[in-house]
Amino acid sequence: MRSVRIICQLKKLERRLKNKLFFQVAKYSLLFLAFVQGLTLLLVFSLGLFKPLGTWLMLSRWVQEGYRPDYRPIAYDDMSMALKKATITAEDHRFMYHHGFDFKAMERAERKNIRKKSSKRPIAGASTLSQQVAKNVFLWPGRSYVRKALEMYFTVLIESYWSKRKILETYLNVAELGKGIYGSEAASRHYFKKSASKLNQREASALASILPSPLKWSPLKPNERVRRRLAAIRKYQAFARVP
DSSP states (O other), X not given: XXXXXXXXXXXXXXXXXXXXXXXHHHHXXXXXXXXXXXXXXXXXXXXXXXXXXXXXXHHHIIIIIOOOOEEOOOOGGGSOHHHHHHHHHHHOTTTTTSSSOOHHHHHHHHHHHHHHTTTTOOOOOOOOHHHHHHHHHHSOSSOOHHHHHHHHHHHXXXXXXXXXXXXXXHHHHHOBOSTTEESHHHHHHHHHSSOGGGOOHHHHHHHHHTTTSTTTOOSSSOOHHHHHHHHHHHHHGGGOOOO
């Protein structure tokens, strides 16, 4: 009988220790998550007030490929209206109507990709400007489920705490537009020898047309695919709604 009581007491002690360990792990896990959330919120708030000093993509291109970044962030009002309209038309024509994710575009991309699997053509994407800002400003280059989950998290944050105007300004300041060329101001001066504030409709459309593949395409020597994109942008950019 005494041995039975000892066994019962040992089992009770074991349960208490397990419960204590569980609550300790839960407590520290919650504290860690709260710290991470606070840190990310602080980062989002800070970059909502100031322009990014750079991005991980700029750093990785510089270190791995030797492309020293030409990065000249400017204010939203110093970007031509033609450039804003062309960019929204080219990359996210529903920018003013969604809250970070364009589910209609995702459905269209999924249907296209099913058709393209057999033909080995490039896979279509459906990332919004907000998702691209979240990816370019806050995250490292690469593809993984963790990175995609973080991209969605930061997309929700910037859509919640930034204005559409701020999102578009940031995108046009950090977008890769050539080897070592980042943002509309650096690209405008590199390709057209003028400020982004002075871009006309043709020049703005040419810049926007290379955004999907800026390391392979040129706004000055467009290939057939770029010319088709350019024609579509110029046709529809008058309908673009700009913040």
